[in-house]
Amino acid sequence: MDHIISVTVENKFGVLSRVAGLFSGRGFNIESLSVAPTLDPSMSQMTIVTSGDERIIEQIVKQLNKLIDVIKVVDLNETEFVSRETAIIKVHTKDVDRAEALRIVDIFRANVIDSTPTTYTIEVSGDPKKIEAIINLLQPLGIKELVRTGRVAVAREPVRQAAVQAKKNARE
Amino acid sequence: MKLTGAEIFIECLKREGVKTLFALPGGVVLKIFDMLHQQKDVEVILTRHEQGAGHMAEGYAKATGKAGVCLVTSGPGMTNVITALADAYMDSVPVVCFSGQVPTSLIGNDAFQEADNIGLSRPCTKYNFLVKDVNDLAATIKEAFYIATTGRPGPVLVDIPKDVSMAKADFTYPNSVSIRGYNPTVEGNKWQIKQAAEAIMKAKKPILYVGGGVVFSGASQELLELAEMTQIPVDMTLMGLGAFPGEHPLSMGMLGMHGTYQANMAMHYSDLVIAIGARFDDRVTGKPSEFCPHAKVIHVDIDPTSIRKNIHVDIPIVGDCKSVLRELNQILRATVNGEQKDLRKPWWDQIRDWQQAHPLAYHQEKEGPIKPQQVVKRLYELTKDRDPIVATDVGQHQMWAAQYFKLAKPNRWLTSGGLGTMGFGFPAAMGAQAAFRDRLVLCIAGDGSIQMNMQEMATAVLSKLPVKIIILNNGFHGMVRQWQDLFYEGRYASSNLGTTPDFVKLAEAYGAVGLRVKKVGDLDAVLKEALATDKPVIVDVPTYPYENCYPMIPAGGCNHEMILEDPPELKMKQSGGAKVTPEDKDTVLTA
Numbered sequence: 001m002d003h004i005i006s007v008t009v010e011n012k013f014g015v016l017s018r019v020a021g022l023f024s025g026r027g028f029n030i031e032s033l034s035v036a037p038t039l040d041p042s043m044s045q046m047t048i049v050t051s052g053d054e055r056i057i058e059q060i061v062k063q064l065n066k067l068i069d070v071i072k073v074v075d076l077n078e079t080e081f082v083s084r085e086t087a088i089i090k091v092h093t094k095d096v097d098r099a100e101a102l103r104i105v106d107i108f109r110a111n112v113i114d115s116t117p118t119t120y121t122i123e124v125s126g127d128p129k130k131i132e133a134i135i136n137l138l139q140p141l142g143i144k145e146l147v148r149t150g151r152v153a154v155a156r157e158p159v160r161q162a163a164v165q166a167k168k169n170a171r172e
Numbered sequence: 173m174k175l176t177g178a179e180i181f182i183e184c185l186k187r188e189g190v191k192t193l194f195a196l197p198g199g200v201v202l203k204i205f206d207m208l209h210q211q212k213d214v215e216v217i218l219t220r221h222e223q224g225a226g227h228m229a230e231g232y233a234k235a236t237g238k239a240g241v242c243l244v245t246s247g248p249g250m251t252n253v254i255t256a257l258a259d260a261y262m263d264s265v266p267v268v269c270f271s272g273q274v275p276t277s278l279i280g281n282d283a284f285q286e287a288d289n290i291g292l293s294r295p296c297t298k299y300n301f302l303v304k305d306v307n308d309l310a311a312t313i314k315e316a317f318y319i320a321t322t323g324r325p326g327p328v329l330v331d332i333p334k335d336v337s338m339a340k341a342d343f344t345y346p347n348s349v350s351i352r353g354y355n356p357t358v359e360g361n362k363w364q365i366k367q368a369a370e371a372i373m374k375a376k377k378p379i380l381y382v383g384g385g386v387v388f389s390g391a392s393q394e395l396l397e398l399a400e401m402t403q404i405p406v407d408m409t410l411m412g413l414g415a416f417p418g419e420h421p422l423s424m425g426m427l428g429m430h431g432t433y434q435a436n437m438a439m440h441y442s443d444l445v446i447a448i449g450a451r452f453d454d455r456v457t458g459k460p461s462e463f464c465p466h467a468k469v470i471h472v473d474i475d476p477t478s479i480r481k482n483i484h485v486d487i488p489i490v491g492d493c494k495s496v497l498r499e500l501n502q503i504l505r506a507t508v509n510g511e512q513k514d515l516r517k518p519w520w521d522q523i524r525d526w527q528q529a530h531p532l533a534y535h536q537e538k539e540g541p542i543k544p545q546q547v548v549k550r551l552y553e554l555t556k557d558r559d560p561i562v563a564t565d566v567g568q569h570q571m572w573a574a575q576y577f578k579l580a581k582p583n584r585w586l587t588s589g590g591l592g593t594m595g596f597g598f599p600a601a602m603g604a605q606a607a608f609r610d611r612l613v614l615c616i617a618g619d620g621s622i623q624m625n626m627q628e629m630a631t632a633v634l635s636k637l638p639v640k641i642i643i644l645n646n647g648f649h650g651m652v653r654q655w656q657d658l659f660y661e662g663r664y665a666s667s668n669l670g671t672t673p674d675f676v677k678l679a680e681a682y683g684a685v686g687l688r689v690k691k692v693g694d695l696d697a698v699l700k701e702a703l704a705t706d707k708p709v710i711v712d713v714p715t716y717p718y719e720n721c722y723p724m725i726p727a728g729g730c731n732h733e734m735i736l737e738d739p740p741e742l743k744m745k746q747s748g749g750a751k752v753t754p755e756d757k758d759t760v761l762t763a
Contacts, residue, residue: 010352010353014294017291021295059477059480059481062477062479063477066477071353
């Protein structure tokens with residue numbers, strides 16, 4: 001099963017290679033990995049999608065924690081979380097296909113972000129299943145290029161806690 | 173006042189209490205060497221190869237418990253020291269290695285003697301730094317020493333470009349270090365320790381399984397108290413030798429692939445394994461699925477990744493061995509009573525049976541070829557009153573040393589465990605000797621492995637490091653030959669060294685002393701002569717070439733299924749063996 005691990009790291013030179021090296025050196029899988037700075041520019045947030053049995057995931061989490069540049073590791077599968085991925089898809093569109101492409105874009109609440117007489121460039125966000133689905137539908141038209149960001153995810157705020165907080169805010 | 177990077181480097185070493193630096197110069201570190209040349213606080217030991225410098229730093233660290241420090245140049249200097257860094261990483265040795273780097277403006281340009289030092293060392297160091305600004309140098313060095321020596325110790329590399337060593341900056345040395353992603357857990361979880369104490373009280377067949385973590389955390393005293401108080405037998409890993417007195421009645425000796433019969437049997441049949449500062453390496457567990465099938469496992473380790481990496485653990489305790497054992501002893505002191513002794517009497521009867529059934533054994537004929545075990549045994553008996561430091565290389569001689577040299581105290585045993593680095597022993601012994609000029613430092617080596625860092629004899633002579641090397645010379649890569657005999661139908665593919673230098677002449681060529689033991693009757697006299705010499709000595713001991721090291725658990729085998737002696741077909745093959753000497757081994761090979 002896919003596991004999503006959220007890792008807060010020092011935002012400095014060489015950190016990505018330490019994390020990537022850990023996975024390759026110990027034979028762990030990386031399905032996808034995305035990195036960007038956090039609100040605090042001295043830190044970056046990584047979302048790593050990986051797979052393995054319980055023992056492997058435990059090792060991955062421990063080994064990540066052991067890296068000196070790693071500040072925090074959260075195994076999101078231990079909680080509720082929401083995740084999204086974005087894909088940008090360039091499709092060939094001949095005369096008749098252009099309307100079909102737009103219909104698909106509409107169904108998936110995707111956007112056309114660039115257009116030429118023979119292509120559309122489509123942006124779509126969602127969970128991986130949605131991305132797979134739109135790719136499947138666009139494929140008959142002819143996909144010229146496809147890039148995916150890999151998943152990013154955050155833990156869901158516990159509902160009870162959020163409700164208490166809202167009440168508190170209302171009182172103030 | 174502003175100092176150059178090179179001066180800051182030296183000031184930092186002084187603040188860290190570094191007295192000895194194992195080093196070899198080169199273009200980009202010349203400024204640093206120039207400054208070292210003009211001061212007296214840090215002694216520079218000039219090695220002949222960077223690998224030697226790295227192992228010397230390891231030997232220094234293992235013997236003193238402090239960080240060992242080495243300095244190498246860029247490019248080949250760096251690639252040469254990698255083996256030592258990888259070795260230190262596997263065996264958790266605190267080493268701080270400084271490497272030179274091409275000027276920052278040239279990094280990435282494939283400059284002369286450029287290598288990606290950070291990329292090369294990343295998988296074999298605990299951490300590494302590239303210092304791009306001289307203003308960061310002092311703080312970086314402080315962090316390097318801190319990371320190397322705290323938590324689970326390990327090697328740290330600091331890469332210093334040439335222009336950084338020449339540039340100037342104000343020098344201030346930070347008093348403390350704070351790294352937000354690095355906070356080793358020292359104290360164990362109190363609830364878990366209580367669980368462990370309860371399990372220990374209840375166990376009928378407990379066994380202590382102790383490793384190098386006990387040595388590094390300085391927890392030998394606490395371990396002794398625990399074992400004596402609870403009367404639990406103690407198995408030591410290769411790295412843990414010396415953590416518990418080898419001649420203590422509770423000591424089972426070493427466990428694992430070439431461990432003693434009682435150590436491995438006790439492990440296999442125990443109902444409670446108390447692992448302290450050990451990591452369930454494959455040389456100890458054998459087949460993981462059949463490892464200690466009846467036991468609950470308590471695992472104390474400062475490195476959380478060691479826990480449940482190979483073996484299921486019931487009571488994990490992350491923390492420093494010393495701190496955890498103190499806490500554990502405190503609980504047990506209040507609860508231990510005579511009942512445990514009665515409870516465990518059958519266990520001890522069983523263990524004594526095992527001990528008597530298959531003690532470590534070899535057969536030395538009075539006039540026959542010299543048995544390697546005899547050499548180690550006599551060396552041990554002749555030197556034990558002098559509390560020697562013992563280094564080994566890797567192979568059969570290492571295992572015999574581990575079996576027969578019963579160390580009484582920690583920090584006396586310098587060996588390459590995890591990486592299994594041939595060529596480790598001699599430079600490591602020199603590193604220890606550099607730290608303790610007046611102590612007796614022995615290096616037990618094989619004729620194969622000693623040749624891997626033989627060049628350091630020049631360093632030993634130059635820097636007056638009177639290490640005593642005892643070469644168990646069997647003309648083979650002995651452990652390889654043993655595996656070939658047992659598992660490859662005796663085909664000696666590249667294990668016969670064919671030609672070996674005259675080690676006596678070789679020692680003399682370097683300005684050291686060379687001695688040879690011609691027959692077993694001369695052994696004591698020659699060893700005594702070597703021990704009385706105040707120079708580096710090589711004692712060449714031609715030994716019986718076909719001696720195998722037992723007990724042995726075949727790789728991936730189960731701990732209670734040990735090979736205890738040569739199988740019958742091997743005995744047949746070697747039946748003429750009693751007459752074999754290294755000179756005529758070829759005739760036996762073809763026979």
